[in-house]
Amino acid sequence: MHTERSETARIDSAADQATLVAGRCDVLALVTSTCPWSPAAVAGASLASRWGSNLTGCFLEPSARMLHDADHEPTVLGLLEKPPAHDADAHAAFGAFARQSGVHEATWAVSHTGLARTLKHLGAWHDLAVIERDMVETSGLLDILGEAILGSQLPCLILPPRWNRELSFEHVVIGCNGSIESIRAIHAALPFLRMAKHVTLVDGDVRSSNDADSCLPHFDPFVYLLRHRITAKPQYIRASSDLAGDILLKKARNAQVDLLVMGAYSRSPARERVFGGATRRVLEEADIPVLMQH
Structure with a gap:
């Protein structure tokens, strides 16, 4: 019984810490x-x-999901479509769904433009x-979804x-290569890591005295x-x-991991964003x- 109470207290404490880290x-x-x-x-x-956070649900119209950042308008056929998000009750339905899920502050929105522009705009706040990875067709996975992830940061x-x-989030694996992207990802993952029982950090950082960043403080x-009471x-x-x-x-796959954390790396020619190999x-x-x- 003592063990069960201790384990329950530990889980509750981790949840409280996750809420504290996530804040509002x-x-x-x-x-x-x-x-x-x-x-x-x-x-x-x-x-x-779990975190006591505000929630925004944004419906991205199907006709706009395959638009690139440079494409501002959906097709004429897409404009004629009336997805369920346009129902007058959609806002109320989302609010009810959020309350049933334990969310106290929820907002509903509809976007009529592409994924990259939508994410960059909403990402500001x-x-x-x-x-969902499959919200775009397979052919647009890397350029459209990738453009959105890289562009919004x-x-x-x-x-x-x-x-x-x-x-x-019982077992979380972090991939870190010392890059600014992986460091940002680790920082962003703190609320998830607070809930984890096991954290594995796969470190691929290779530094030398010739590195351009060698004059900067080492992370x-x-x-x-x-320092955040997380042992990896x-x-x-x-x-x-x-x-x-x-x-x-x-x-x-081998360790039955629940979440993978990593930076979104890019190889960026002058006007085109391209995902790096690992990403x-x-x-x-x-x-x-x-x-x-990113």
Whole structure:
């Protein structure tokens, strides 16, 4: 009995700490269906309830989901469509859904433009976006969804296709290579890490005296996490970007991981954003939620 009480107290304490870290943050769920509520809506409401956060549900019209950032208007055919989000009761329905999920402050919105513009705009006053990976067609996964993630610089929780499970964060794996993107992702993941029983940090940081950033203060992810009372189990790798993605995916599958945390890396020609190898591989193949930030 004492063990059960201690374990319950530990879990309650972790939940309280997660709420404290998250504070009154703003969670954005990009909704793809209203009846039933899509996975992003359910996951966003779950997180907002746990953290005592504000929740925004934004329905992105189907005709606009494949638009690039440079494309401002949906097609004429798309304008003629009347998705369920236009129902007069949609706002009230979302409010009722949020209250039933334990969320006290909820807002409903509809976007008539592309994913990248929508996320960049809403990201200005939100702390986390919950996105269904299959909200865009496979052909647009890297350029459209990638453009949105990289352009917004907002922490994004990417749900795998056909996600229908309850969110769990018992075991979290962090991929860190010392880049500014991975450091931002670790910082953004603190509320999730507070809820985890096990945290594994896969460290691929390779630094030398010739590095351009060697004159800057060094970020030690293990020390940083310890300061937040999070003890991470270390694993060290030395691999190319493409292989690093495979290693993270293999680790996640073999260890029954609930969440993967990593930076969203890009190779950016003059006017085009392109995902780096590890980010591309994980985004394409992960079958668990992934928290990414550029």
